[in-house]
Amino acid sequence: MAENNPFPGENNTGHVWDDNLRELKNPPPRWWMMGFWASILFVIGYSLLYPTWPVGQEPTQGVLGWTQMKEYEKGMEQVESKRAKFEDRIRGMSANEILADPGLTQYTLASAKVLFGDNCSACHGSGGQGNPGYPVLADDDWLYGGGTAKITESITGGRQGAMTPHQTILTETEVDTLANWVVQMSETAGQGGSDEGWTLFKSKGCTACHGQEANGILVALPNGDVVTVGAANLTDGIWRFEPGGYESARHTILYGVNQSGVPESRGAVMPAFAEAGKLSEQEIKKLVVYVHSLGGGR
Numbered sequence: 001m002a003e004n005n006p007f008p009g010e011n012n013t014g015h016v017w018d019d020n021l022r023e024l025k026n027p028p029p030r031w032w033m034m035g036f037w038a039s040i041l042f043v044i045g046y047s048l049l050y051p052t053w054p055v056g057q058e059p060t061q062g063v064l065g066w067t068q069m070k071e072y073e074k075g076m077e078q079v080e081s082k083r084a085k086f087e088d089r090i091r092g093m094s095a096n097e098i099l100a101d102p103g104l105t106q107y108t109l110a111s112a113k114v115l116f117g118d119n120c121s122a123c124h125g126s127g128g129q130g131n132p133g134y135p136v137l138a139d140d141d142w143l144y145g146g147g148t149a150k151i152t153e154s155i156t157g158g159r160q161g162a163m164t165p166h167q168t169i170l171t172e173t174e175v176d177t178l179a180n181w182v183v184q185m186s187e188t189a190g191q192g193g194s195d196e197g198w199t200l201f202k203s204k205g206c207t208a209c210h211g212q213e214a215n216g217i218l219v220a221l222p223n224g225d226v227v228t229v230g231a232a233n234l235t236d237g238i239w240r241f242e243p244g245g246y247e248s249a250r251h252t253i254l255y256g257v258n259q260s261g262v263p264e265s266r267g268a269v270m271p272a273f274a275e276a277g278k279l280s281e282q283e284i285k286k287l288v289v290y291v292h293s294l295g296g297g298r
């Protein structure tokens, strides 16, 4: 072929088409070749160090012994060791002490948010804003008290307020007067209840649970704690049971709350989380900090 090369002396391969179209022997640029060899070396190096070639079920192992699983476990260990520092400190502290430490409070809130979502939000709403028939936790209106001790009791032992049904105790007119009085009270922040209503409220045993002032507090202790039996505060605009208003109040007065023999009675059961073994002491402590920071107080 070379002897027939119409372009002798040219750096071509001797392949010629259409009289003058020929293939030249130009090597790729030097930088390109260096990249080419470097990438081959890289593949060899990499495949020695890391798992690479599929051989049977498993890839070759690589001399570093690296696996994705080990990498993940190492990452988790780091997370755990960071968490362990906080968890250990919290273990020795009370909820009040945690609340006094902004850093620990922040950690506890983040961790409790998940617990609250898993255990509490079905009833109390994802931010503690309540659901129909379930109390709001994100306000400072408390049935049992919003101090850390009371919140701990609520979560640990559960709550089940009880109210006597009055369908046989009161006349129809008395129920009507009281239901109207409850509405007046809720609309006027406890200032505008009728005199007849107040008289019945005080003479028919309501004060035994709802307190002399109808705010649900039996005794307010000097340290800010309150003694209650979980009876609703009737002096605020917050309705504990749906839909609120006259009919709702009348229904509660007639049939009471948590009365097993009265099918129409209101149900209000907060499960006991410690008894059920659902939450550890540490988890309950975190939830107390969480609930308290939603709307803790008296």
Ligand code: HEC
Binding pocket: 116, 119, 120, 121, 122, 123, 124, 133, 134, 135, 137, 141, 142, 143, 144, 145, 146, 151, 154, 155, 159, 160, 161, 162, 230, 267, 268, 269, 270, 271, 273, 287, 291
């Ligand atoms: C099955 C529904 C349900 C679940 C789940 C539930 N609660 Fe409750 N919770 C209630 C009810 C109902 C009440 C009111 C009880 C009553 O009226 O006597 C209540 C009351 C409370 C109270 C007292 C409120 C007050 O005003 O004094 C706190 C605090 C509380 N819950 C926190 C929690 C936390 C924290 C969780 C999750 C660990 C939780 N609850 C899970 C239904 C529930």
Ligand code: HEC
Binding pocket: 143, 160, 161, 162, 163, 164, 166, 178, 182, 201, 204, 205, 206, 207, 208, 209, 210, 229, 230, 231, 232, 238, 239, 240, 241, 242, 244, 248, 249, 250, 252, 253, 257, 268
């Ligand atoms: C044995 C205690 C007890 C007595 C007596 C009692 N209550 Fe109650 N009352 C409660 C409890 C507990 C609740 C509901 C608390 C809860 O679970 O949220 C309640 C709730 C209510 C509600 C519902 C409020 C709302 O926001 O939906 C009304 C209205 C009410 N009571 C009125 C009365 C009246 C009027 C009397 C007197 C005739 C009375 N109660 C007597 C314990 C009592």
